[in-house]
């Protein structure tokens with residue numbers, strides 16, 4: 001679907017890396033629906049086939065919806081940026097009115113797995129926190145820290161161990177299968 005939508009190889013590899021992080025989270029957070037979470041992790045950036053601005057999340061959700069995918073998956077894609085956007089952010093960024101805040105476990109896992117990936121590298125959560133702080137987006141940065149704490153509790157350990165646990169450049173079976181590496 002990512003390739004058919006026109007995503008660049010680099011975006012697909014990023015999505016596969018987020019999938020690898022989500023898979024590690026799912027190994028210890030067993031209340032989440034694994035298939036839904038993995039599908040969300042893989043498709044979260046499908047909107048980057050069209051636009052790389054903050055709009056890519058909304059655009060991606062529309063692509064996934066047009067493909068006839070379940071609403072839960074549509075919502076994961078729309079809500080994946082940072083640790084979500086509140087009403088103030090949505091108004092400020094002129095986004096189409098909708099809920100952009102991850103609320104289900106699957107939505108939270110995908111959003112935060114993405115926070116732990118920079119391009120094709122698995123990183124600690126401070127990477128995304130600092131990126132937002134440097135842009136002056138302190139509320140967004142605080143939200144990532146809170147989500148990190150919440151999911152780390154469920155994971156049973158600080159999730160900053162993940163880059164070391166699965167490697168900064170984990171194996172990406174799907175990217176291999178599509179000859180993207």
Ligand SMILES: [Fe+2]
Nearest residue numbers: 044045080081
């Ligand atoms: Fe994204």
